[in-house]
Amino acid sequence: MNTFLSRANTIFAFTLSVMAALTFGCFLTTAFNDHLAPVTMNTAKLIVKNVPDYSASREKNDLGFITFDLQADLNSIFNWNVKLLFVYLTAEYQTKSNEVNQVVLWDKIIKRGENAVLDYRSMNTKYYFWDDGNGLKGNKNVTLSLSWNVIPNAGTLPKIKGDGRHVFAFPEEYQSSKF
Amino acid sequence: MDFVIGMLPESVRNLPTHMDFDGQRRAERIFQIIIVLFAAVGFVWGYICQQFSQTMYILGAGFVLSCLLTLPPWPIYRRKPLPWQKARPSVDEKEGSTSQAAAAPAGKGKKKK
Numbered sequence: 001m002n003t004f005l006s007r008a009n010t011i012f013a014f015t016l017s018v019m020a021a022l023t024f025g026c027f028l029t030t031a032f033n034d035h036l037a038p039v040t041m042n043t044a045k046l047i048v049k050n051v052p053d054y055s056a057s058r059e060k061n062d063l064g065f066i067t068f069d070l071q072a073d074l075n076s077i078f079n080w081n082v083k084l085l086f087v088y089l090t091a092e093y094q095t096k097s098n099e100v101n102q103v104v105l106w107d108k109i110i111k112r113g114e115n116a117v118l119d120y121r122s123m124n125t126k127y128y129f130w131d132d133g134n135g136l137k138g139n140k141n142v143t144l145s146l147s148w149n150v151i152p153n154a155g156t157l158p159k160i161k162g163d164g165r166h167v168f169a170f171p172e173e174y175q176s177s178k179f
Numbered sequence: 180m181d182f183v184i185g186m187l188p189e190s191v192r193n194l195p196t197h198m199d200f201d202g203q204r205r206a207e208r209i210f211q212i213i214i215v216l217f218a219a220v221g222f223v224w225g226y227i228c229q230q231f232s233q234t235m236y237i238l239g240a241g242f243v244l245s246c247l248l249t250l251p252p253w254p255i256y257r258r259k260p261l262p263w264q265k266a267r268p269s270v271d272e273k274e275g276s277t278s279q280a281a282a283a284p285a286g287k288g289k290k291k292k
Contacts (some may be wrong), residue, residue, distance in 0.1 A: 001203040007250050011210050015242045018218045022238065025222060026231050080229040153231050 027155035030081040037077055039146045039164035041089075042069040044122050048136045048170045062136035064091075064129035064170060066105070067122045072146060072162065074116040084111045086149040087118070089125075093142040095135030103129055105144075140169040195257060202256025210245035217241025 001007055047065040052058050074085060088107035095101055105125040110116050129136070136142075146162035184192065198206060221237030 001207055002198065004250055004252075007206060007210075008246070010207065011214075011242065011245055011249065014211065015214055015238065018214055019235070019238060022218055022222055022234055023231075026225075026234070029226065080225060080231045 023154045026081050026153060030079055030152070031155060033077075033079070035077050035148075035150050035158055035160045036163050037072060037074050039070070039072040039162035041071075041144050041146065041164065041166035043067065043144065043166060043168045044069065046168060046170055047175045050134070050137070050174045053130055062131040062134050064131070064136045065125075066129065066168075067124055068106075068120070068144065068166075070118055070120045070123065070146065072118045072164075074110060074118065074148070077148075077150065078112050078116060081152045081155060082112060083151045083153060084109055085116070086151065087146065088148070089144060089146050091129065091142050091144055093135065093139055095131065095133060095139070097133050097135065101131065101135065103127075103131075105129055136170050137174060138170060138172045141167060142170065143167050195254075196252050198252050198256040199258070199260050201259040202252075206249040206256055210249045213245040213248070214238070214241045217244070 001010060044067045045065065049063045049065070050060045051063050052060050053063070068089070070089070074087070077085060086107065086109055089105050091103045091105055093101050105127055106123065107126065108118075143165050144167075145165040148160050148162065150158045150160065217240060218234075218238050221234040221241075224237060225231050225234030
């Protein structure tokens, strides 16, 4: 503390320590939030095709096409320790070859301050709904659910499954593929 | 650095630039209080308007203020100078160097008290 530089060093170090304490406090104020929100979903057009995925192999695999409705108000999740939400729609189903299959069909990044009310009708999926075999045709139990990752300023990275899901069945017949 | 200082005019060179021990303690106490106070206010304000950036800006303001108040050696930090002993009369210098060496440690001990 006897020279200008040693005082500058001490003040800077002290400020950094206080800043770390503040950040930890910010984390503590939001550590016990459940980050949950209700979600309603529905599906419209459901088609399944049997086409080769040339990016993987020449074998024919099942490819599903769905359109979905989605309503969710995620405003309640945002607070001073949330920078953005990574929201993604997954389809989960069971096949003979795999106990659990999960396919991400659609996603969206919602930054804080942007519109966090999701209200979509007859949306197309963003990514292909490929099965790694023939598990989609006639599958009676495909579950759609919306999940999100909460990206905070400080703290954990919670992965939350939205409160609400939709179960649908794919048709029993392939639609002829016109590629 | 010394070369640069040597080029400055006499009036500038004679400006006092040190803090006494008590002043150093006061400077440290002052910046700790200011920064913690700004941090507490900033935390509450950031929580009220739900913007953590506001907390950081207020903490930054406290940092700048405490820098202004405690980095320069203001006269307020020079109020309790150490009571140094008076310089010995120059007769001592004529005596042998051994006696000076013996006297020096004793003198230092007294100064610390």
